[in-house]
Amino acid sequence: MSYNIPKTQKAAIVESHDAPIHIKDDHPVRQPEELAPGECLIKLDCTGVCHTDLHARKGDWPLPSKLPLIGGHEGVGKIVAIGAHTVSSPVNIGDRVGIKWLADSCLQCEQCRKGLEQSCAKAKLSGYTVDGTFSQYVVSYVSHVTPIPPNLSSEEAASFLCAGVTVYRALKYSKTNPGDWVVIPGAGGGLGHLAVQYATNAFGLRVVAVDTGEEKKKLCLELGAEKWIDFRESKDLVKDIKDAAGGDGPHAALVSAASSSAYEQAVDYLRPGGSLLVVGLPGKAQIGAPIFWTVVKSINIIGSYVGNRQDAREALEIAALGKAKCYLALKPLSALSEVYEGMEQGTVVGRVVLSMT
Ligand code: NAD
Ligand code: ZN
Numbered sequence: 001m002s003y004n005i006p007k008t009q010k011a012a013i014v015e016s017h018d019a020p021i022h023i024k025d026d027h028p029v030r031q032p033e034e035l036a037p038g039e040c041l042i043k044l045d046c047t048g049v050c051h052t053d054l055h056a057r058k059g060d061w062p063l064p065s066k067l068p069l070i071g072g073h074e075g076v077g078k079i080v081a082i083g084a085h086t087v088s089s090p091v092n093i094g095d096r097v098g099i100k101w102l103a104d105s106c107l108q109c110e111q112c113r114k115g116l117e118q119s120c121a122k123a124k125l126s127g128y129t130v131d132g133t134f135s136q137y138v139v140s141y142v143s144h145v146t147p148i149p150p151n152l153s154s155e156e157a158a159s160f161l162c163a164g165v166t167v168y169r170a171l172k173y174s175k176t177n178p179g180d181w182v183v184i185p186g187a188g189g190g191l192g193h194l195a196v197q198y199a200t201n202a203f204g205l206r207v208v209a210v211d212t213g214e215e216k217k218k219l220c221l222e223l224g225a226e227k228w229i230d231f232r233e234s235k236d237l238v239k240d241i242k243d244a245a246g247g248d249g250p251h252a253a254l255v256s257a258a259s260s261s262a263y264e265q266a267v268d269y270l271r272p273g274g275s276l277l278v279v280g281l282p283g284k285a286q287i288g289a290p291i292f293w294t295v296v297k298s299i300n301i302i303g304s305y306v307g308n309r310q311d312a313r314e315a316l317e318i319a320a321l322g323k324a325k326c327y328l329a330l331k332p333l334s335a336l337s338e339v340y341e342g343m344e345q346g347t348v349v350g351r352v353v354l355s356m357t
Pocket of ligand 1 (some may be wrong): 049050051052053055163166185186188189190191210211212216231257258259261262278279280281304305306307343346348350
């Protein structure tokens with residue numbers, strides 16, 4: 001099978017962290033003969049916009065990104081070419097696959113051997129250290145792209161490749177049991193609204209959703225949260241969260257907000273033995289947990305970074321069963337700057353997915 005591949009494409013380019021995003025119509029497409037072994041060219045149907053893309057656009061993380069940069073790491077599309085001399089490819093031309101934050105890793109080091117490939121020292125990150133999915137064609141790596149279950153549309157699947165897999169993995173390693181309470185600060189956002197559904201439908205947890213505004217409240221309660229707290233209205237967040245989670249506080253807190261204030265009181269409201277799942281990534285912030293209470297309450301502080309290839313398959317499989325659905329607005333690539341503005345102001349409910357066709 002071979003596809004007609006154009007020489008140029010539409011792409012959203014970050015030229016520098018303070019310049020406006022530049023949408024180009026004539027960005028070159030890497031041609032099949034230019035692909036290295038192990039690389040594949042994917043024609044994208046769509047891509048989700050993650051708050052991480054906004055961090056990359058602003059350059060507010062301690063890890064430098066490439067510049068100029070094409071952001072994006074929740075892409076779904078079809079493989080249209082595979083580099084010559086690629087051996088043992090787990091995917092074929094014509095397959096529909098997803099592109100995750102982790103574009104590639106060495107698969108040989110200790111972290112890769114242990115399934116912690118996202119922490120490989122040679123990791124390539126889509127839309128950060130290599131160009132990502134805010135373009136019609138993207139180069140990715142056969143060993144790391146994720147097959148998409150046939151009964152999920154590309155739009156439905158996109159945000160599971162980052163938001164979905166991230167919260168699924170965080171909950172998987174949360175040391176909770178069915179029936180336990182989890183509080184989710186950031187519950188109305190991209191990661192958070194999927195976390196509400198994995199928590200209730202896959203892990204049997206009871207959810208206290210924390211975010212702000214009527215629309216996010218309605219969404220979180222519809223998706224299965226039992227309790228809602230508006231962080232802007234609460235006068236005493238620790239008391240409100242403890243009360244909502246049966247008086248003793250939740251067994252876990254999955255913080256999926258991009259602000260450090262969402263972490264501040266977690267050790268105070270968590271139940272003894274509880275887990276703080278560190279997921280949201282505000283710029284250069286510190287957690288600042290009180291040592292005394294962290295020890296005396298036996299609190300687990302667990303950093304959780306996206307997920308490995310197996311986590312991604314599991315997260316998508318659960319979505320394919322209808323147990324988690326992305327609440328999304330479909331927009332054109334030209335809307336990217338306004339999506340970032342909305343994210344900054346906290347007005348994006350669920351996820352925005354960009355159509356790339
Ligand atoms: P988003 O903008 O869609 O959602 C964030 C939500 O947090 C918004 O609904 C906002 O209203 C809410 N919020 C802000 N301040 C809050 C507070 N003090 N308390 C409660 N809620 C608050 O963002 P997203 O795409 O879901 O990403 C969230 C964060 O997770 C970003 O920092 C992103 O970089 C990070 N992230 C981490 C990983 C990982 O591997 N750990 C993976 C993906 C994204
Ligand atoms: Zn992401």
